[in-house]
Amino acid sequence: MAVTALLLTAACGGGGGPADAGGVTLTYALWDDVQQGAYQQCADAFHKANPDITIKISQSAWDQYWQNLTTQMVSGGAPDVITMQASYYPQFVANGQLLDIQPMVTADKIDLGQYWPGLADLWVKDGKRYGLPKDWDTIAIVYNVDMAKKAGVDMSGLTWNPADGGTFEKAIAHLTVDANGKRGDEPGFDKTKVAVHGIVPELNDGSQGQNGWGDLAVSNGFTFIDKNPFGTRYFYDSPKLAETADWFRRLADKGYATPYDKTSSLGPDTMLNAGKGALGITGSWMIRTYLDSKSQKFAFAPLPTGPQGRKSAFNGLADVIYAGTEHKDAAWKWVRFLGSTGCQDIVADNAVVFPAITSSVERALKAHKAAGRDVRLFVDEAEAPGGTFLLPVSDHGDEINQIVSTAMEEVWLGQKDARTALTAANQKVNALFSGG
Amino acid sequence: MTTATLTKTETAGAALPRRRRGDGRVALAFLAPVLIGFAAFYVYPAVRGAWYSLTDWNLLSEPGFVGLDNYAELVGDPLFWNSLKVTAYYVVLTVGMQIVAGLGLAALMHRLTRSLVLRSLLVVPWLVPNVTSALLWMWLLDANLGFFNHLLVSLGLDNQGFLTSPGLAMPSVAAINAWGATGYTTLLLYAGMLLVPRQIYEAAALDGTGEVRQFFRITLPLLRPILAFVLVVSLIDSFQLFDAVAVTTKGGPVDATRVVYFYIYEEAFTHFKMGYASALALSLVLILGLLTFVQMRLLRASRSDLA
Known part of the structure; x- marks a missing residue:
């Protein structure tokens, strides 16, 4: 059969x-x-x-x-x-x-x-x-205009680093609201009963993290591959990437994002449209989906500036x-x-x-x-000198996709720490090339 | 054996040799549509599949013979063993749920009501296409926007990632499919229960046996051949789990629902490792054949205590 x-x-x-x-x-x-x-x-x-x-x-x-x-x-x-x-x-x-x-x-x-x-x-x-x-x-930040206005958060010129998250994390914290109306950065915030999450990250995002972790990791100094296109050695074991992944996971621990295992399978745009989140990271092909939305008013803001500058996938x-x-x-x-x-x-x-x-x-x-x-x-992001990076192009794309996305899932679920999971994944990925 | 002896005796009589040969031809003509279909859509692809399992083929290249390499790779492939493990887990869960729920419902119908409307209603979930019911349940069970979590939260409980947390994903998928299949299982079991002669129950009632005892002492033992049939069919059926996984979880989270059929499909049509996928598929055929054989033996399915 x-x-x-x-x-x-x-x-x-x-x-x-x-x-x-x-x-x-x-x-x-x-x-x-x-x-x-x-x-x-x-x-x-x-x-x-x-x-x-x-x-x-x-x-x-x-x-x-x-x-x-x-x-x-x-x-x-x-x-x-x-x-x-x-x-x-x-x-x-x-x-x-x-x-x-x-x-x-x-x-x-x-x-x-x-x-x-x-x-x-x-x-x-x-x-x-x-x-x-x-x-x-x-890639850019998409945010709910009314929520940002109510919180008094300025979305332009945000900064980010993997240690404390910079003003980007401060904005996310302030946009998070629990069932009692307390914001994520206020005393008495109940992270078990969150009404609106500050961010709806797209974590399940293949081997490139185009809609989030990839962009921030590169702005933290991460490089995907030795040569693009058609390199033969990946660097998924880089501590720069592991730091970034850890930061994303901590957002859920703090109650600013939904825990990965309790995240809707319907995608960030559905969550944002339902008013369950205040911001997300998305690509320019989604412009019409967000700006033509009938249920919420959205606007775009540039990605936060990381330790190595603002880096958008291109x-x-x-x-x-x-x-x-x-x-x-x-x-x-x-x-x-x-x-x-x-x-x-x-x-x-x-x-x-x-x-x-x-x-x-x-x-x-x-x-x-x-x-x-x-x-x-x-x-503007595309025109900025050094403001973009090309997504890695190489052989074995679909296999790499599965290896890295499974490793990332282990990180998001807290089954393994980022360093261990990504180092193991990187070995498997590079073995694809040495095997021929 | 008996038939063979009989035929021999009759041919020895040689009374109607011509008509016999004519029968054979007519029979063949009647069987032809099925035989041709079977050969074209089952035998031929299966033989080709067996050949591909010995090759390295990515659909676009020419298949290159690699001997038993695919099978050697399969033995050392942790994802293959994991897929067998999660499939077995699913089978136990879903067959268990189906049969327990089916037996309960069938017993209720058998002893309480013979309403035709109720009986028809039971099969309605079974008539819903698998993909539709999977989609429906995916929305109902969604971790943030689903109706079930809405209920849980309004009762003051935490929302659950029914299809997104590693621990709950497989039980949820099993429950979705059990929901769809229970009606059919119930009807089969109910039909089996109707075969049990009423006088046995009457005799038991005269002796003062309660309903529960009657169920365990009369209904269940006499139902064994039907139960065996239902078990074998639903077991093989649930081994072929694919659509619900493809729709709801896509094998995740972290391989928790990467069942063997879905794994074969991914290897073949996402990674285009057709040779390896064929080897996986053939191994599954072997496993299923073995399982069925063992089951039939254990349950002595062909013999009924009523006979």
Whole structure:
């Protein structure tokens, strides 16, 4: 039975995009339903300019996206053009599933300088280029405006360190309110009966901690990997990371955050929307989710400044071409259009994500401003010299993810101290590379 | 043995050799749809699976033969042994809950009411798709926003991480699935109880035996074949726990609910270690086969005391 189930699932991933009569139909895969509208507009504009090519968008949620993609590749019917995330693409490259677009980039003289610095080179491995950047994101604090006002907390220019938490921890403590109305920093505060937690941290956050522990650890002097992209040695055993993890765990001990084993599985945005927490740490792709909320009024504030400065994770997506596509030229035309101002300005006007092309970013900011959303700080963080770090990209991404997130869970649950758990995890992670 | 002897005697008579051969062909025609389906969807994939278990294959590469390496890795894999352990824990919990609750409900129905409405209502949770019921319970049991914790807190108690704390996660998953399966188990047991001749109860009542004693002395012993059947079916069924875990806990917290099916799935479709996943799956087949055999033997399931 077990074996049968596996193989049946493997066999069921079919359905690519065969050409229809008279022209070429390309399938384009993406996971974010919020962005689908913007890219449909791009597809329409592209079809107008190239009447013989039709784009069919295939959207599936993040949780299923990568499994769908792999099974479709096995059956030979993967989408022609694929939205790709940096930490996932090495495994597809290793199996020869992505097309090297460097020859086309050279032939068409694509200006790689038009993209936000650092984004284009993420997609180069061993001299081969696999994608053109489409967007990027940075991280910030999201907070409940009414709660901050009532507490009289100023959210701009917070500082943080792993020893006493700096003014960031002071703000969190003051925003925490127990059932009797006592704040977290007042005498008589009952940490067993908390009505509103100061922070709803996203602790269960893979191997990178993009929405919290990763950013603060880097601002504490932590480095993920010896070389990025494609390093081969990780530093999860660093005391800088362990200190940061310990600080996050202490928040729960003090009653400022829910204990990990009693944390809702519905995600921080649900908790914040339910008014059960005052602030969180989140990425710019969540702008609309928070600012368009009907139940609470939210605003963003820059990440706190750590011992090494303010450090935000910086991550980008790209459009890549499936190596098995039957329509290489058409697929390249579409990728070239996606990576040009033609499409990225459309995406900017929709104000869903920040486009990869520098000039389109200003347009996105304008569109946000017109809609009454103040999100400039995400761009400020990206522009600040040394203010961002790229998320680590290497082989074995999914295995590292499982090893590190399990170790982190042991820390959050208090089963092991951070130093022990992370040192053990780091040994397992680095063994993946020495094993070959 | 008996059938074989019989057939031989009849063929020896050689009265109807032609018709016999005709029967065989017709029988084959009737069996064909099932046989073809069985061969295409069970035998063929199982054989392929056995082959893949001897290879290193990540779905996209060509499967490369590695002999018994996958099995050697499996023996030394702490996550595999952990997955067996938590699966066994789950099976004991959920089968225990189902059978105790099922027996209680069936006995109540059998001795108190024969209402058709009640009987139909019992199977309603069983009719709810597993994923739906898992989602439903995930919201009800949520640590901060769930209805159950709302109740606990309003009673002055602490909220509990039903699905998020290592100690409670597996019992919660077991309870969710037991909730879904109890109705069906109850119906099976109830049907079994109806087979027990009424006069035995009447005789017992005449002798002044109480209901409780009747249950333990009459109902339970005479129910053994049905109980054995229910046990075997629900045991194998619960070994295949996947959907509730995939929906509610995703194997966490810290491997507490990483049951063997979910582990196989993760190895195959998250880590794309298809060869290793096939080896895991085949080991599970072996374990399940062995378990069923032992159970049938222990319970002498094929023999009834009523016969």
